[in-house]
Amino acid sequence: MTFTDLMMLMPLAVLGAVLGLDVVSFPQAMISRPIVASTLAGALIGQPGRGLVMGVALEFFALESMPFGASRYPEWGSASVVGGVLFAQTADGTAGAMTVAALAALLTASIGGSSMVLLRRANAVWARKQQARITRGSGSAVVALQLVGMTSDLLRGGALTLVALVVFMPLYEAVTATLTISPVLSRAVVVSIASAVGLAAVWKVVHTTVGARWYLLGGLAMGFGIAAALK
Amino acid sequence: MTLEIFRIDDRLVHGQVVVGWGQPCSLGFLVLVDDEVARSEWEKELYRMGVPPEMEIVFDSVESAVARLAGYRADARAGMLLTGDIDTMARLVAAAPDIRTVTVGGVHHKPGRVPRSRYVFLTPAEEARLLELAAGGVTVVAQDVPQAAATPLEVMLRGEGPT
Amino acid sequence: MNAPVAAPHLPLRVRAAMLLRLFAIQGVWNYETMVGNGIAFALEPALRRLPGGHTGDRFRAAMARHSGYFNAHPYLASVAVGALARAELDGVPDAQIERFRVAAPGPLGSVGDRLVWAGWVPFSSAVALLAFGLGMSPAGVVLVFLGTYNVLHLGLRIWGLHAGWTRGLGVASALANPVLRQGPAHVARATALIAGVALPVAADGIIGSGRAVLGGVLAAVAAGAVMVTLLHGRIEGWRVATFALAAFVLYAMVR
Numbered sequence: 001m002t003f004t005d006l007m008m009l010m011p012l013a014v015l016g017a018v019l020g021l022d023v024v025s026f027p028q029a030m031i032s033r034p035i036v037a038s039t040l041a042g043a044l045i046g047q048p049g050r051g052l053v054m055g056v057a058l059e060f061f062a063l064e065s066m067p068f069g070a071s072r073y074p075e076w077g078s079a080s081v082v083g084g085v086l087f088a089q090t091a092d093g094t095a096g097a098m099t100v101a102a103l104a105a106l107l108t109a110s111i112g113g114s115s116m117v118l119l120r121r122a123n124a125v126w127a128r129k130q131q132a133r134i135t136r137g138s139g140s141a142v143v144a145l146q147l148v149g150m151t152s153d154l155l156r157g158g159a160l161t162l163v164a165l166v167v168f169m170p171l172y173e174a175v176t177a178t179l180t181i182s183p184v185l186s187r188a189v190v191v192s193i194a195s196a197v198g199l200a201a202v203w204k205v206v207h208t209t210v211g212a213r214w215y216l217l218g219g220l221a222m223g224f225g226i227a228a229a230l231k
Numbered sequence: 232m233t234l235e236i237f238r239i240d241d242r243l244v245h246g247q248v249v250v251g252w253g254q255p256c257s258l259g260f261l262v263l264v265d266d267e268v269a270r271s272e273w274e275k276e277l278y279r280m281g282v283p284p285e286m287e288i289v290f291d292s293v294e295s296a297v298a299r300l301a302g303y304r305a306d307a308r309a310g311m312l313l314t315g316d317i318d319t320m321a322r323l324v325a326a327a328p329d330i331r332t333v334t335v336g337g338v339h340h341k342p343g344r345v346p347r348s349r350y351v352f353l354t355p356a357e358e359a360r361l362l363e364l365a366a367g368g369v370t371v372v373a374q375d376v377p378q379a380a381a382t383p384l385e386v387m388l389r390g391e392g393p394t
Numbered sequence: 395m396n397a398p399v400a401a402p403h404l405p406l407r408v409r410a411a412m413l414l415r416l417f418a419i420q421g422v423w424n425y426e427t428m429v430g431n432g433i434a435f436a437l438e439p440a441l442r443r444l445p446g447g448h449t450g451d452r453f454r455a456a457m458a459r460h461s462g463y464f465n466a467h468p469y470l471a472s473v474a475v476g477a478l479a480r481a482e483l484d485g486v487p488d489a490q491i492e493r494f495r496v497a498a499p500g501p502l503g504s505v506g507d508r509l510v511w512a513g514w515v516p517f518s519s520a521v522a523l524l525a526f527g528l529g530m531s532p533a534g535v536v537l538v539f540l541g542t543y544n545v546l547h548l549g550l551r552i553w554g555l556h557a558g559w560t561r562g563l564g565v566a567s568a569l570a571n572p573v574l575r576q577g578p579a580h581v582a583r584a585t586a587l588i589a590g591v592a593l594p595v596a597a598d599g600i601i602g603s604g605r606a607v608l609g610g611v612l613a614a615v616a617a618g619a620v621m622v623t624l625l626h627g628r629i630e631g632w633r634v635a636t637f638a639l640a641a642f643v644l645y646a647m648v649r
Contacts, residue, residue, distance in 0.1 A: 027417035028468055030515070030543045035522050039532045048532035056526050056596055059519055061632045063589075066511040068246050071376050072349075074632060096646055098600075103639040106632060117349065123424035124340075127431060134431075134461045137454025139438050142461055146435045149422025181646045188607045191597045193638050195611070196618025197631035202520075202589040203623055205512045208254050208285065209582035219590020226591065227527075227598040242465060245500035246507025254512065273566060274497045280569035281501025283508060283578060339463055340426035349425045378630050 001166055011044060012085055013162040019077030020157015024067065024116065025150050032077030034058030034105075038084030047088035054087040055080060057098065057190050058105055060198030075112025078161045082108045085165065086172050096179035099186045102194070104168040112160050119156050123149050234262065234303040234310040239320050240336040243268075243313050244281040244288065247336065251376040252311060253286060259308025260287040264296045264323060265315050293319060297326040317353075317360045324369055332370045334381070335361070347387050350375050358388060401560045402483065404440065409555065411439040412479070416472050416551050427463050429471060433478070434461035436471075440479035456482050459491070466499045467506020469550040474498050476558020477565045486563060494563045501566075505574050510546070513581035518543040520589035527595030 019040070022032040031037065035055040042051015058080055065073045083105025090097045126148055127134075133141035179186075206212035236256075240248065243263055252258060261282060268274045269292040282288045291299065296312070303310060314320040317338065324330045337350045344352035351373050353361070365371050365384050372381035382391075419432035434457050444452040466474055477498070481491050522539035530538065557568040569575075597611065622631040 024423060025418065025421045028420070029540070029547060030518070031540065033515075033519065033539065035519065035526070035539055036536050039536050043532065052526065052532040052535060053600055056523060056600055059523060060593075060596075061635060063516055063519055064631050066250065066507070066515075068251055068376065068507060068511065071247065071251065071379070096643070099639060099643055099646070103636065103643055106636040106639065109632070110636065120349075120424045123422045124426040127422065127424055127427055134434075135458050137457040139441075139448055139453070139457055142431055142434045142438065142457060145431050146418060146421045149424075149431075150418060153421075175643065175647065179643075179646050184601065184607060187601050188611050189642050190639070191600050192611045192614035193618060193635045195593055195597050195615040197622055197635050198589075199593055199615060199619040200622035200631055202516060202585065202593075203619070204254055205250075205516055206582045206586040208257055209579050209586075210285065212583045212586040215583045216586035216590045219587040219592075220594065221590075223591040223594035227594045230595070230598065242500040242503065245465070245503035246467065246511070248500075249504040250507045250512045268497075273564075274493075277497050277501050277566040277569070280566055280575075281504035284575060285579070339428070339465070341463060346425070352426070378628065 001170070006162075006166070009162060009165050012041065012081055012165060013158045015041060015044060016078040016081040016161025017154045017156075017158030019081060020075060020112070020160065021077075021150065021154045023075055023077045023157075025153040032080070034062050034076050034080040034083070037077050037080035038087075038105075041081040041084035042088035045085060045088055050088040050092070051084040054084045054098065054101060054105075057102055057194045058083055060194035061106065063198045064201035064204070072113055072117060074106075074109035075116055075157075075160075076109055078112050078157045078164070079105045079109035081161050082164045082168060086168060090176065093183050094176055095183060096176050096181050096186045097183060098190045099181075100172055100175050100179075102190045104164070104172060108160065108164040108168070111164070112157075115156050115160055119149075119152055122152065233306060234300070234312055236311040236334060237320065237323075237330050237332065238311055238313050238334045238336045239315075239317055239338060240313055241315050241339055242337055243315050244278045247376055248311065248313065249282060249286065253283075255377050256309055256311075258286060258311055260289065260303075260306065260310040262289050262291060262296065262303055262310060262312040264291045264293060264312060264319060266292045266319070268315075269295070293322045293326065296323060300327050300329075317357045321360050321364055324364060324367070328367075330369065332372070333364060335371065335373045335387070336375055347390055348373055348382065351387060353388075361388075401480065401562075404443075404479075404483075404559060408439045408443070409559075412436050412475060413472075413551065413555055415439070416475060416555065419471050419475075420468050427461065428465040429468065430464040431461050433464045433471065433475060436475045437479055437482070441482060443483060452482075455488075459488070460495075462495075464495060464499055466502040467510065469510060469547060470502040470506035470554055472551045472554030473502055473558040473565055473568065476555040476560075477562055478558070480559050480562040484562065490563065498565075501569060505569055506550075508578040509574060509581070510550070513578045513585065514543065514546045516589065517581050517585040520585055520592045523596040524588055524592035527592055527597075527599045529599070 019032045019037045038055030039052040042048045062076045067073050083101050087101035130141045130145050269290045275290050340352045343354045346352050371384040373387045374381040415436040422431050441453050441456045442448045521542050522535050525538045526535045558565050
């Protein structure tokens with residue numbers, strides 16, 4: 001990858017940085033959800049429709065993730081930029097495109113989750129360094145600490161996106177070049193796995209509510225009806 | 232189904248408990264054991280607001296919890312007992328030795344505590360109290376949410392707990 | 395724990411500054427003080443109004459107190475910020491404020507997690523997935539998701555700050571609001587219905603021209619969902635999915 005190639009990835013890294021920041025630090029408006037983030041990434045390279053398709057697949061996976069306080073969860077913002085760009089950059093009909101792009105996105109989301117854990121530890125170290133000033137009630141120390149954390153998170157998301165793209169772009173091309181499976185089968189495999197995770201996630205959050213399981217079954221029946229009617 | 236989870240968590244009722252454990256384990260009731268909360272009406276009201284309408288929450292002191300434990304165990308619903316600190320759980324176990332497993336779900340930072348995992352910070356006295364529990368035959372593990380692996384006490388105290 | 399009936403005047407620019415800072419409340423989230431520094435950060439514009447201003451002893455004591463450990467749902471933390479600002483400006487005794495700081499985080503976290511993370515997020519996703527399945531444009535799907543989600547998101551932050559400020563440390567009664575108490579159950583039913591409709595329609599939308607394989611997909615989804623549900627509590631579905639996709643890619647490469 002040349003310096004020029006790297007520079008061309010910078011807008012995507014900036015997008016990954018902003019979306020990575022949204023996951024926890026600011027403003028948590030869920031622009032980091034795959035259905036948004038992947039579509040924006042696709043739009044940035046002129047393929048919003050393909051970005052959206054990848055985003056929908058990843059959104060099924062993300063249905064399961066709940067960012068409870070200190071628990072560990074995947075970071076979907078930067079990961080969706082990676083998955084969205086990989087899938088959107090290839091022509092429709094590329095063998096195995098969606099499968100490999102989804103796998104790259106899931107791996108990035110996992111690494112992104114770990115990077116958030118590291119950042120939270122770093123935040124604690126910085127907080128300890130400011131402890132004396134904060135204990136004395138320094139307003140400026142509180143504000144400075146807040147800005148350091150947010151800037152670091154922005155850089156984390158940007159660096160993660162850039163490194164993931166640098167690693168996965170050539171890998172993606174190499175792997176898809178060896179595959180002969182049809183694009184339809186590739187999509188079907190991703191949809192099957194993603195829908196299973198998504199359906200199980202919905203079940204998990206609604207099954208304790210009285211009557212909700214019947215709403216789900218009724219909805220599924222209607223959904224299959226609509227899908228059949230759309231053919 | 233019965234009262235099957237005995238959790239130490241200084242946040243007591245919060246999202247990990249109500250949603251993180253409550254949904255996959257279909258928890259039907261919570262027993263909050265804290266001598267101070269049991270005496271404070273506004274705190275009980277606050278904790279009630281944190282529990283969904285379909286989940287029951289009862290408040291006990293250590294003494295009343297020991298007296299009612301058999302009833303909780305006989306409950307057909309799945310339940311979780313919560314204490315806000317290690318000392319309260321240790322006092323409970325001392326009076327109710329049939330508690331065989333204790334889960335450390337969250338003991339957070341304050342001056343004097345050393346990090347043992349991302350959600351467990353302990354003073355030397357608290358470590359000693361947990362080791363006493365273990366020496367008495369209680370299985371002590373660290374686990375914040377059910378999807379995470381339960382980390383044995385000795386692993387956690389080596390600082391090799393959940394990261 | 396009841397605050398005086400009439401809340402004192404808090405200028406609009408101070409409320410606006412607090413609200414803006416609430417969006418960054420988790421900016422330096424860490425495993426030691428969690429959202430503590432963010433609470434102090436959001437309170438700071440109000441605390442400047444304490445006697446002596448931002449260089450006074452009361453300001454410094456309050457900033458030191460509120461930057462310590464605190465954990466709550468990021469949106470519902472606005473309730474605590476409003477209540478604590480009111481308590482500090484009303485001169486409520488330190489011990490009472492400290493007790494509130496211990497008791498409030500859990501319930502605020504629980505209410506927020508049920509309503510937002512386990513409720514409104516999947517609901518908004520389901521609505522957007524349905525919009526995609528019904529053929530809406532990429533911009534339309536994005537706007538549907540962000541619009542749906544942020545109605546509640548923004549509403550909670552604004553309401554929380556107001557409720558906390560007007561009720562002070564007696565804010566528990568505000569948590570009895572039907573949106574917070576009964577809302578999650580209604581949202582869960584709506585999510586179940588819309589997600590039920592959306593999943594097959596959206597899946598069909600992704601597969602596109604390959605509908606001939608839909609039967610196989612349905613069987614795989616049913617089997618996979620049962621497996622992931624049985625594994626809940628032991629391993630997350632996305633991790634299982636990662637292994638499954640990796641295995642499939644390897645198979646496709648070597649076959």
